[in-house]
Amino acid sequence: MKAPWPNATTSTMKSLLTTVFLLTASLYGHAAGPVDPGPGTPVDIGKKLPGRWLYTAIDDPRNALPETGTAKWHTVPGFPHDWRNPSHRPYSTAHTAWYRLDFMMSGDGVPRRLALRLGPVNDADETWFNGKLIGSSGVIDSAAGHPVVHAWDRVRLYDIPEELARRGGRNTLAIRVQGYFPSEAGFREPASTVVIGTVEDVRNAFFREQLFTLFVTVIILGAAAFFLIGFFRDRGNLGILFLGLCGVTMSMHHLATTQIKYVLNGDFVLFKRMEYAAIIATVYLFMNFVYFHFKRRRARAGRRQTLVAMALNIAGAATLVPFLFSNDFILWDRLMKYAVEPLWAVSVLFSLWIIGESARENHRAARPLLAGAFICALAAVNDVLVNRAVLPWGYVSHIGFMVFILSVQQMFSLASSMEGSGKEGKKLPAVDAPLPPAIVDRLDAVIDFLKKNYREDISREGLANMAGMSPDYLGRLFKQRTGMKIGRYINSLRIDDAREKLRHSDESVIHIAYEVGFECLRTFNRAFHQSTGMTPSRYRETHRRTS
Numbered sequence: 001m002k003a004p005w006p007n008a009t010t011s012t013m014k015s016l017l018t019t020v021f022l023l024t025a026s027l028y029g030h031a032a033g034p035v036d037p038g039p040g041t042p043v044d045i046g047k048k049l050p051g052r053w054l055y056t057a058i059d060d061p062r063n064a065l066p067e068t069g070t071a072k073w074h075t076v077p078g079f080p081h082d083w084r085n086p087s088h089r090p091y092s093t094a095h096t097a098w099y100r101l102d103f104m105m106s107g108d109g110v111p112r113r114l115a116l117r118l119g120p121v122n123d124a125d126e127t128w129f130n131g132k133l134i135g136s137s138g139v140i141d142s143a144a145g146h147p148v149v150h151a152w153d154r155v156r157l158y159d160i161p162e163e164l165a166r167r168g169g170r171n172t173l174a175i176r177v178q179g180y181f182p183s184e185a186g187f188r189e190p191a192s193t194v195v196i197g198t199v200e201d202v203r204n205a206f207f208r209e210q211l212f213t214l215f216v217t218v219i220i221l222g223a224a225a226f227f228l229i230g231f232f233r234d235r236g237n238l239g240i241l242f243l244g245l246c247g248v249t250m251s252m253h254h255l256a257t258t259q260i261k262y263v264l265n266g267d268f269v270l271f272k273r274m275e276y277a278a279i280i281a282t283v284y285l286f287m288n289f290v291y292f293h294f295k296r297r298r299a300r301a302g303r304r305q306t307l308v309a310m311a312l313n314i315a316g317a318a319t320l321v322p323f324l325f326s327n328d329f330i331l332w333d334r335l336m337k338y339a340v341e342p343l344w345a346v347s348v349l350f351s352l353w354i355i356g357e358s359a360r361e362n363h364r365a366a367r368p369l370l371a372g373a374f375i376c377a378l379a380a381v382n383d384v385l386v387n388r389a390v391l392p393w394g395y396v397s398h399i400g401f402m403v404f405i406l407s408v409q410q411m412f413s414l415a416s417s418m419e420g421s422g423k424e425g426k427k428l429p430a431v432d433a434p435l436p437p438a439i440v441d442r443l444d445a446v447i448d449f450l451k452k453n454y455r456e457d458i459s460r461e462g463l464a465n466m467a468g469m470s471p472d473y474l475g476r477l478f479k480q481r482t483g484m485k486i487g488r489y490i491n492s493l494r495i496d497d498a499r500e501k502l503r504h505s506d507e508s509v510i511h512i513a514y515e516v517g518f519e520c521l522r523t524f525n526r527a528f529h530q531s532t533g534m535t536p537s538r539y540r541e542t543h544r545r546t547s
Contacts, residue, residue: 034168035196036106037114042197042205045101045173046079046187053101055083057094059142059176064128066172070100082122082188082389084179095145096178097186101194107168114165115202116173117195118156122188123147123180127158129165130172134158140178147178150268150329155191155259157206159199181333188389206259213258216398221251223405239293243408246285247401253278254398269327276323276332283344283380284316290351290373294358294366295459305354306457312347319343341384348377372407376400435481442467443481446474447489454493455517460486494518495531502540509536 035043046053054073062068074090076099083092116134118127124138124147135158138151165171173194179185187193195202224247231241256275261268291309319340323332355373358366379400385391435443446467450458463486464471478486494516501512513524513536528536 034104034106037197040201042117042195042201044193044195045103046193046195049101049103051075051077052103053079053081053099055081055090055097055099057083057090057092057097059094059096059098063098063100063176064133064174065131066102066170070102073100079187079194080189080192080389080392082184082186084181084183084185085188085389096140096142096176099175099177099187101173103171103173105165105167105169105171113162113199114160114196115199116156116158116160117197117202117206118158118175118193119187120153120155120189120192121151121175121177122184122186122192123150123152124178125151125156126176127156128172128174128176129160132161132164134160134164138178140176142178146180150180152180152184153257154262155206157203160196181330184389190386190392190394210259210263213254213260216402217251217255220247220254220398220401220405223402224248224251227408237293239289239291239295242285242289242292246282246289247405249278249282249285250398250401253282257395272329273323276336277320280316280320280323280340283347284313286376287312287347287351290354294354295457303456308350312343312350315343316347344380344384348380352377366411368407368410372404372410375407376404379403435477439477440481442469443477446478447482450486450490451493454490454497455515457517457519458490490517491527492531495528498524498528498536499532499539502536503543509540512536 035045035049037043053076054070055076056063056070056073058072060068077089082088083090083094083097085091116127116129118125119137121137124136124140126136126140127134135156137154137156138147139149141148175194177186224244226244227240227247228244231237231244253275256271256278260266261271287309291305295305319335322328322335326332352370352373355366355370359370376397377400379397382391382393383395383397386393386395446463449463449466460471460475464474467474469477475486478484478489482489484492497516498512501507501515502509505512507515509524510521513521516524518524518527525535528534528539532539534542
């Protein structure tokens with residue numbers, strides 16, 4: 001049966017199709033509007049022209065020519081794009097691939113010399129503009145299937161010859177890229193894009209970024225120098241030494257990740273070695289700062305913590321070796337993914353555990369550090385995920401580290417004020433005056449603690465924190481109460497225990513020394529001789545002969 005009004009239906013359909021076509025054309029025409037890279041307005045054609053970029057895994061030199069057809073090419077939804085990442089489309093396992101963009105350039109204004117900013121691009125590239133090669137970074141090797149010279153973190157700056165730029169006409173940008181890592185290739189990082197603008201604008205923006213990077217590096221290095229000077233003033237504080245070294249390695253890493261190495265024409269492998277080695281060392285130096293600082297400030301450092309810290313340091317040193325002596329970047333990448341980063345997680349959690357324990361034990365000075373360390377850890381996790389192309393924004397570990405430095409400074413300020421006045425904020429009595437009952441109770445609590453825990457690693461700062469007074473003040477009051485300095489009192493308890501063991505057991509001298517709390521046989525022998533006038537072996541022999 002025919003439609004009652006065939007002519008009307010056909011007319012309506014034609015009108016509807018015409019409307020859809022015009023609407024689609026108008027939307028496409030708006031998206032495909034001419035690019036205007038005028039003075040002061042560089043255009044991000046990588047991210048501001050979504051759906052316009054094309055991709056092919058067919059490595060054909062004719063892909064560089066504007067007249068080459070693109071019927072079999074695939075549309076790239078947007079940047080960043082990693083063609084070896086299964087979650088990105090289009091996806092391919094190809095070694096070498098091409099990106100292409102056809103765009104109109106505005107003919108308005110006075111013609112100016114233009115430049116392109118690419119990348120970072122993973123790994124090597126050859127960039128063609130309107131069929132002419134305008135620049136390349138790294139060296140593509142089609143036979144080998146991977147670049148023989150690398151440039152995967154380089155930002156490219158390519159000038160466009162004036163005679164190539166077609167203002168008011170169609171321009172073709174074709175980029176040939178060869179990847180290196182098995183699971184990474186192309187414009188994969190959040191900063192990976194393509195910007196076109198005047199030479200002055202593109203280069204000025206690039207150099208401003210590098211100056212900011214140098215500024216951040218100098219700040220971190222200055223903080224590191226401050227802490228190292230502090231260590232030389234207080235040589236017993238190993239935590240401050242590790243914090244200063246942590247700042248040095250962090251600044252080295254930050255510098256090595258920038259474009260400075262390309263500006264200076266530095267050795268790529270050397271800078272990469274410094275980048276990886278520095279960031280690995282930074283994490284363990286951070287952990288050692290936390291461990292030694294709080295070991296010094298706590299009354300008793302648990303042996304479990306000591307063993308964990310030792311094991312992590314050994315594992316960290318072992319993972320560092322390949323980065324120092326191997327040039328195999330793929331090995332580096334696998335080690336980072338399957339060994340280094342998991343160990344980092346354990347080290348950071350261990351550090352947070354130590355700080356959290358100190359904060360929980362009412363060490364108020366530890367609370368700012370806990371917050372700063374947590375923020376720093378989050379920034380580090382962010383950078384790992386950004387590097388793995390999981391998160392879409394930029395790197396922020398340098399900001400997290402500066403927050404951590406501020407938290408350290410806040411911690412020291414709080415600790416200083418607490419030591420000056422005591423936890424309760426009350427004025428403590430002079431040393432020569434009779435000791436009030438409240439002070440006697442504190443000192444007796446310290447003495448009782450020492451009698452129960454003299455075999456452990458005990459610090460004066462930790463005892464002072466427990467007693468609620470400064471270390472120096474506790475030392476003077478303790479001597480007034482007992483007639484001995486704290487260290488000598490602890491050694492006397494250890495020596496008394498050692499005497500009993502030497503008289504009534506067959507354990508070796510070195511075993512007894514470690515068991516009663518000495519960390520070194522030489523220190524034990526010296527302390528024992530000062531107390532008894534004879535060596536431990538002579539003491540055992542004499543008292544056994546007597547008995």
